[in-house]
Amino acid sequence: MKDTRRFFPLFKFYAKEQIEKYLEEKAADGWFLEKMEGLGWKFRKGEPKKLTYSVNYFAKASAYDPAPSADQEAYYELCSYAGWNLAASNAQMQVFCTELEDVTPIETDAVLEIQSIHKSVKKSFYPIWIMWMILGFFQTGLSLLKLFGNPVDFLSSNIELLTLILYPVVTAFYIKELVGYTVWHKKARRNAETFGSYTCAVGTNKASLTVILIFAFFFMVSLVFSTLDIGNTPLVIFLMISTTVEIVALLAATLGVHKLLKKQKASKKTNLVLTIVTASVLSVVLTTITVILSVILFLTTDSIQKNLPEPPLCAGDIMTVDSEDQESSAFFDDSFFLSKYEYDETNMEVDRESLSYTVITVKADPLYDVCVNDLLDDINLFGYSGERYEKADAALFKAEDAYILYDEDSPENEYILCYDKKIVKIRFSMKPTKEQMSAVGEAFN
């Protein structure tokens, strides 16, 4: 059997008694804690022993210390004198064990003990929790702005919809962590000051890890559905693989640099700065490389989307065009709520043979009016105030409703047409004839 192996208990940092009990059970099975750094905890195999473990928190320690400070060594000396030997430590967490029965616990003052725990949690966890809460809050806000500002673009994109769910969940999760700790801390401190004792916190991070994995899974699934839409399977598979590789490489490199600096006994400041610099620089570099590779490998045509649906209407359907001079591009985005198809055809020589339109297919009826209003409001950009939509003759387009764009007093050749479950925004290069309007109606009805 192997000498050492790693376990992944995922206990909450301040769940002292739970961790102690776990380590004692492991010792009774012959597994002894050796190291707590890196992924999981490392245990060494030996003869089963009845040990008592004590988990303590040395607030002054830091994850970036090259070695225990002189103060920390003095602390170890006192504990060792009292019969407690250091088994392993990681940042502020110090784990001692003893074979002796009837030995004085390391902490005999509940109030002081809770102070140590609190200082350690503030140092190691508050920055992370708060940072994620702020990030999640901001991103949620941005997502909501996008949703209400451009509902058509937002609701037709699976990725945008997913981030709208993802970020609030992330924020809520870290709020829960902070609140959970604060509630326990306040109660424990009150009990310690009044009664001299407190109830230890219990909890693991298993639920959180499960939530994260579920989200990662749904994220991948939504990417797969996106590939089915745009048909550019190789590109999306490349992005999935490259994103995973990026994340793994980033974590491995950052942790690797951190560990190496520690081994080289770099100062705490050096270690902290270089670790952060590595993470930042590497994430920018890797992202850039991914983008460049995607462009080189997959962007061989104007559109990164392949196997798009056939355009319901081309310029050649309603006017005479020289097909050799026509260039067209299309974009398609689809979600549970809407699909959006954008088509743009231009004549390289002559502008009068151009045609462009956006077709929105509404899958959830209540969103119909929202989409129409979004299109009607999408005018007067950059502070201009001369544009407005007026009602147009819908029957000519075989539509239920129609609007025409006016710039001051002159009508433009841009229309919004409302069909059953479809909304079309269309721009002609010249004023459309009745026959052309009818043909458009045929195409979209």
Next chain:
Amino acid sequence: MPREKFKTLTEQMFYILLCLKKECYGMDILDRVPAMTGGRVHIGSGTLYNLLEQFLKEGFICETKVEGRRRSYILTKSGADFLEKEYLRISAQARDYENMMRKENQI
């Protein structure tokens, strides 16, 4: 605030300061306190470390020797005064107790 923290000493705080009337290693305090209290008061090594740090910060004790990982300390004048004040307080408490209890017996 640190001043308020030491308004009344806990037993453990009291006995640490008492021990340090004479220069003493930190670790010896771990043995002496149970000895002088007949096993009534035990101080954990972590708690001792914390309190020695706090007392150093307050100026109640000062470090006299550092031999590798072992450190020794001694009570300062400020610490001695503080300890005396605490002694007077608990003596007063003891007296009040006796008066109260004796009065009851007399009745």
